[in-house]
Amino acid sequence: MxxxxxNIRNEVKQTVLEFFSEECEVELANLSxxxxxxxxxxxxxxxxxxxIEVFKKKxxxxxxxxxxxxxxxxHPVETIGQLIDTTMLIIKHGNKITELN
Amino acid sequence: MERHKSxxxxxxxxxxxxxxxxxxxxxxxxxxxxxxxxxxxxxxxELIHFDIRNNHFLDDELRSQYIAYIYSCCISDVLNTxxxxxxxxxxxxxxxxxxxxxxKSIDFETGLKLICNAFRIIHKNTNGKIYGMGVIGGLERDDxxxxxxxxxxxxxxINKNSTRTYVISGPAGEIHQFLEQALNEGAMHSxxxxxxxxxxxxxxxxxxxxFAEYLEHIExxxxxxxxxxxxxxxxVNSIETVKNELIDNIHSKIxxxxxxxxxxxxxxxxxxxxxxxxTLYKISRFIDGEFSVYPITKIxxxx
Numbered sequence: 391m392x393x394x395x396x397n398i399r400n401e402v403k404q405t406v407l408e409f410f411s412e413e414c415e416v417e418l419a420n421l422s423x424x425x426x427x428x429x430x431x432x433x434x435x436x437x438x439x440x441x442i443e444v445f446k447k448k449x450x451x452x453x454x455x456x457x458x459x460x461x462x463x464x465h466p467v468e469t470i471g472q473l474i475d476t477t478m479l480i481i482k483h484g485n486k487i488t489e490l491n
Numbered sequence: 492m493e494r495h496k497s498x499x500x501x502x503x504x505x506x507x508x509x510x511x512x513x514x515x516x517x518x519x520x521x522x523x524x525x526x527x528x529x530x531x532x533x534x535x536x537e538l539i540h541f542d543i544r545n546n547h548f549l550d551d552e553l554r555s556q557y558i559a560y561i562y563s564c565c566i567s568d569v570l571n572t573x574x575x576x577x578x579x580x581x582x583x584x585x586x587x588x589x590x591x592x593x594x595k596s597i598d599f600e601t602g603l604k605l606i607c608n609a610f611r612i613i614h615k616n617t618n619g620k621i622y623g624m625g626v627i628g629g630l631e632r633d634d635x636x637x638x639x640x641x642x643x644x645x646x647x648x649i650n651k652n653s654t655r656t657y658v659i660s661g662p663a664g665e666i667h668q669f670l671e672q673a674l675n676e677g678a679m680h681s682x683x684x685x686x687x688x689x690x691x692x693x694x695x696x697x698x699x700x701x702f703a704e705y706l707e708h709i710e711x712x713x714x715x716x717x718x719x720x721x722x723x724x725x726x727v728n729s730i731e732t733v734k735n736e737l738i739d740n741i742h743s744k745i746x747x748x749x750x751x752x753x754x755x756x757x758x759x760x761x762x763x764x765x766x767x768x769x770t771l772y773k774i775s776r777f778i779d780g781e782f783s784v785y786p787i788t789k790i791x792x793x794x
Binding site: 415434435436438439440442443454455456457458459460462463 | 630631674677678
């Protein structure tokens, strides 16, 4: 299992920022962890779904999408920063993410 | 040498605009204004007042279908003017009308009349009942079927967009219930579509029969390019198959994933989304393969 350290967080952050820059056609410099995915850059939950697929492949994560979905219902993601944090929790806890409060 | 093939894919009605659609047609020297003018004379005078920012008709089911069709026809004309020829053409749901326009199987006015009459016939045959449609992303097909059996037995899964997203159609109350339960079950995406008709479901069997009668009086020509059926991926390449596709498109399930994969299997690696928004581009992100989909925002890169 991959260690969810600062290096990985930076890697995740870079991937997320580049993804939204490309998909939402927004300059990279105009994106930050405070950017609201829906209201600021017209993103959607399908993009999060796609990103999870990207990270599943990149870090060989053994996690069911619906497990992530159940977690997100209780812990909604609005900003890019929250998305990065949630991704880090997925990397760290895998399918046990739903056991977190 | 390996030959790269291309396909023109036509989206259904628009759920949301990017916001730059009109500007893009201007930069491509498209004839959007002219087509809106023609449509307002033929089918609905209000269409001339279309404005992407202030009067976009997204809350009007019929007019939004007209606009989607008109915009797609405009892009089709741009591609034709530049002599860009596709190897395949496919229409997603009601995108079929614009696909047939591109193939010169129907003319512009006929497409508008088909949309109008399909809409009226569907409403007449649903007896005032309210229906709906929705998209679910992030659940496996088995999970969706179980949810359906438990909470919304009348609802039909009418389209597989990709391995990750499915479209449902049926009575509005059950659709709402279905979408809510899908989130509880772990769907990461659950969205109600802005329609009140159960397109592609057996609720429209009678409507399809009535539409078949209407089609007997419509002039249809042989398509100039091969249209891939979104229903069974067969070639739509004659007057008879066009008519059958138009009828079946009302009440039969479609499978966009299989349609897209069919074209990939035929070595298509360049897809041009001929329409407003970028719905088909977004769907394609969940389909594996070596290919590019160009929505209108990127169409200038290849034409």
